Amino acid sequence: MGDAIRPDASFAREVMALGGEDLQKCYQCATCAVVCPLAPDDRPYPRKEMVWAQWGARDRLLADPDLWLCYQCSDCSVQCPRGARPGDVMAALRKAAIAAWSVPSALGRLAQNPSWFLILLAVPAFLFAFLLGLGRGAEHPWGWAEFAQPTFEEPGPGNVVGGFIFHNFIPHKVIYSVFVPLTVLVLASFAAGVTRMWAAMSRTFPAREGATPRGGLWEVLKDVLVHRHFDRCGEGAFRTWTHLGIFYGFAFLAVTTAATIVLMYGFAAPPPLPFSPSHVVDGLLWKVIGNIGALILVIGTIWAIRRRMHAAPADQRSHFGDWAFLAVILIIAVTGLGSQVLRLWATSAHSAPLAQVAYATYYTHLVFVFYLIAYAPFCKLAHMVYRTAALTYARRIGREPKTA
Amino acid sequence: MEHKVAVYLCSGCGIGEALDLDKVEAAAKEAGCAAIARHDALCSDEGIALIGQGIREQGATHVVVCACSQRVFADRFAWPGVFTERVNLREHVAWAHAPREDGTQEKAEDYVRMGIAKCGKAELPEPVPETPSRTVLVVGGGVAGMRAALYAADAGHDVVLVEKEQALGGFAARLHKTYPHQAPWDAPCENPVPVLVARVQAHRRIRVILGRTVARISGAPGKFEVTVGANGSAETFSAGAIVVATGFRPYDVSKLTHLGAGSTPDVIGADRFEDMARERAFRRPSDGRPVRKVVFIQCAGSRDPNHLPYCSTTCCLNSLKQARYLLDADAGAEAVILYKDMRTPALYERYYEAAQSTPGLMLTRAEVTSVQPVNGSVRVTAKDTLLGEDLVVDADLVVLAQGKVPNTDQAILNLTYRKGKELPDLKYGFPDSNFICFPYETARTGIYAAGCVRAPEDIAQAKTDAAGAALKAVQCLHAIGRGAAVHPRAGDLSFPEFFLQRCTQCKRCTEECPFGTLDEDEKGTPQANPTRCRRCGVCMGACPERIVSFKDYSVPIIGDMVKSIHVPDEFEEKPRYIGFICENDAYPALDLAGMKRTRYSPLVRFIPVRCLGSVNRVWIADALSRGIDGILLIGCKFGDDYQCHFLQGSELCNKRMENVQEDLNRLSLERERIRLVQLAINEYDRLPEIVNDFVETVNALGMNPYKGF
């Protein structure tokens, strides 16, 4: 900071298009900065962000760590005398920041554009369709061939219980050959994006003289794990539990996935199929964790959807991106659980048509998981990474949410 | 006609308990009255009937009602053709002093004597109704002038509207649009001027004179002689009342060099931007390139001690409107408004809210630090923004929202009045008036100011003003038809008479009249213009020869009251003081003190006067030479925020005190024996302190040695 601001109406318009459409109604009374339970006393948000946004102060806003100190409880929007909805503006600014810092940024802009949603979803749909088609006629027929005639396996070394297994539909190595490079790319993208953001923050908001650093990543993670600031947001416990549900749902699922990969490829463990008494620890445990995660995710997501549907008019406004995100994770959770249940049902009923339904569900699940992972650096989920990074930066320059 | 005075004593409301009414009655008889009666509630139907019966039976011409304040039951204690004097034994005596004490009793007796003494010379005013010209002259053909003309004409008066330009409309005719003055508040509105012009031109009672100015106005309300135009084209007509609506001119932008004026042609005034909008040509004056980005700088000249110290009221709303001109015409354009405070009061807030959302509009509070041409654009730098940060905007055009200057600094009325050709101003060129309570009055009776000449205002307020000024003009003519005074002594039928045989042409009355009522002939003899007069009596107070009199208020009448006060001799150790008090504020304050049963020294005899400015020096000299120990004068506050109903009455009285000190010197009396106090009506709690302190101070000086002479 320090340089004079040069107003730029085009960025103001961009913010309005991203969901801050009432931005210009703000007349700078600072009610928002007073009612915010988290804003620090020194240069509190979101009023200054409202000014910057009105002026189109792009560089400042995108590098503003305070964007990420806000958990959008919408107290400011509820109490705003003008209906300028500062909470929504902050959310729009976070979107703008994600789009701006993510690599490649062009994809960031597309991912936030509702009309591109289906096109982006079509990518994994075609990719997996293509991969499944590739397997036809090979030595071990899988993919569409398997789908056409599901294989009922008798119990054996790889499958203690026996029945229909997804591995026959899509071999693990195919999945991993897709998702492992994808994850690497996504992590690289995140790394690049966060690096860019960090650099911009250091440039624009260096530590003020005399500021005392307040810890770093570890403190942030501790806060995140218990949602320490989240629940101080004026809206209260319900939203915290909703978010915690989604958060821990993902966390459990991530743990399951990671553990499985490590066990299967690091320790040559069999796939964690159920009912394998010899693999309680390395199989069933992860299975249970994964299922709990999925259930929490479903409940959290449904809560979140309900909350958004019943939001008061002054409360935060939901945009396509919010609904799309919730829809995607709900579909992932439901298709994940569904794949599992349908497969077991097909197995116990010895029913090939049911197995086909299970395969189709599994296909859908993979497509949406791909969507979620591939576009994670560009859509709403990215806040997980950017917020953590920004909160870490904020702590480094001595800035953290106001304590109660 | 012989004065037959009947005295009625009320014993109610504690008066009977506080006073020995037998002795009061005896004092009244001694003072000389034709009849006297007592009742325990004179204000009751029975009491009123008693007085009415007495009037009929005894043929009383004057009734002295010794009861409560003249401010209560005024409607009951009134009989046609009978002069009624109210002696305030309740609020000013029984409720203010200890009951049954000598001081209280003596004050009551003096008050009754004074009331009777007043009736010796006072008579009911005889109004002199005149048939006024029913024509209203409106000077200025802008919105206020046209509206005033329409109101007066619709109310049945002929109107002559004089406009110096060749067309009606005034400044507002330049407006492309106006900001909304009523719901819906969402968008600029059509300029109402063309419709107004058409209505004015079509009105059968309105005569419009264009391209001329008023060359001369002589006469007085009801009979002004107005000359319009000059030389060969001059014409003269009569008018009864005048509305001044000469409007404003935009502040000269070229003086605003600190805001970049003159540094580049691309810094213009808001008036020029209005022209651009009207002509739909948003092009830079410097190179003709289209204007895509404009900065509006608010308070350009206004709220600035170096230019216009006042707020020009409309500029915030106007810039919000002007920004929309450009943004509505060009979706990609940008407008920045830099303000000190966004002043969009009352329901105009709705327009601010609506205008704020215009795409491309940016608003911030800021203090502009520099405006200068840089690389073909105009760079505006500002500080003290809403974040304490600096702001730099490179714009195609900078619009200075310049303020409003009232058109009063030029020859408008050319009155032939002794006290000047134009309306005296109060501050910043706005005409003097007691602007809260008498908004449209000026210091010249029958001449009312409306529109931006009165205060910076917008089209809606100009309409309100026009209605108000037109009403006052109509009302003035109505009053003249009854021979009555206008505000603030509305309805007063008395008027000053001048006994010119004794006039020494000292010109004090003509100079001191706050309303320019009196003219002079070649010798300097005052010429009364009763319809210009507000009946304050300042001329009466000014006159050293005591030649100015009202039928019910004159130097001899008050002089007799002074003389009627019983002055005990030196050895009785009973000092006596007179308080001349303004009847508008000090008298009600004494009443309120009485109502609160506040106690103060009973040694002061209060005499209400129309205005402290009407106090004649001779009363004071006479009183002191009769042994009165001191004179207390209580009047309204003066100074910039004066409260005097007659502009300068109390201040004039204060100035005259220098002359009064001469009298004191001549009599070898201490100057502390006279004190002038400024008192507001609500400061009645101060009265005990004021009265007691004065009494103690003068007591300490010893008795007036002239007692008994």
Next chain:
Amino acid sequence: MDPGRKTLVVIGGGMSGMTVALEAAEAGMAVHLVEAGPSLGGRVAALARYFPKMCPPTCGIEINYRRLRRNPDVVVHTLTRVTAVAGTPGAFEVTLRTEPRRVNGRCTACGECVAVCPVERPDDFNHGLAKTRAIYLPHAMSYPMTYVIDGTSCKGAECGECVKTCRYGAIDLGEAATTRTVHAHAIAVATGWTPYDATRLTNLGFGRFQNVVTNVMMERMLAEDGPTGGKPVCPSDGRTPARIAFVQCAGSRDRNHLPYCSAVCCGASLKEAIIVREAAPDCEMAIFYIDRRVMGRNEEVLAKVEADPKTRLVRGKVAQVSEDPATHALRVTAEDTATGTRSEWEADLVVLATGMVPNTEGLPLPSGCALDEFGFVVPDGETTGTVAAGCVVRPAVMTQCMQEATGAAIQALITAGA
């Protein structure tokens, strides 16, 4: 009244209503001035001083009273409401319902009755900062100067102490309401305003914290004839406050409350700050505002307050007031938008500049006369025969009300065809 005159009914006996009535009467109309309360004077009678001249409003009221006393063409109806309006412009039939005053015209305002009345009631004129007896004089500048009995708190005939004491036979505890209909050529609406209910501003603590008062209460405190004799006082313990915070736009300019600006509050708080400075020279003050809206030459008043070293003007809205329950000391929280710092400011007294709500609920209006979305009258003298003036049209400072009331008189004159 002269039967040949054109008649105007003015609804509302505050400063605007009185002014319309007098200006019209002095221009030749016959006027019924209808006031719902027991005295004329309206909210102006309760003000400490006039903005910007700092002169007492009672002075202006006295001018009007004096004009009224002299003018037989204005008939004043107090304790009276208009219950119905029928007819058309030029020929209205207006129904007036007068509530019992229970004290008649024989009252001399001697006040003996007050001493014997055993019942106390909160003094509405002083916004509950003081009490009156059930029989009371509305205020020192009452018009008519006649006592009134509050029917809801008076014990009635079972007590009757005042009846026994009154020497003038002025009390009639059994008086009933009366209804009459008057003919009118035109109607003027000047019913004024009511302060916005400050208890709705939950974050500002009014009603919960004793030392949070509204600006109309502050006016009474600062009035020489007010319950505290013109001094600012902490209601919790009667202490003189060492620090006072003025909270501007308390409800105004707020879509959750009043979405319009109430126009008077900036001037009122500046004025109050000046009076406080006279009454309490050491008092520190802060005025928290969004925009300082004092128009025209009133800029001088702003400059005067800005020059006061112990008064701060802070641009930032107070969105939170908290109280220490033990000491009743208050903290107001605001962000100073000039510096971007949010801070708590300690105050002994917090004055909420609450806004104006038009008094039009339940007001019968002639057909065609409209109210806007907030209840303000949209005057249209030309078509409906109804004119309006004062704060019932829009929030307005006193000077503007007087101007508008004067102008309304000529509209009434024209409408009535006088």
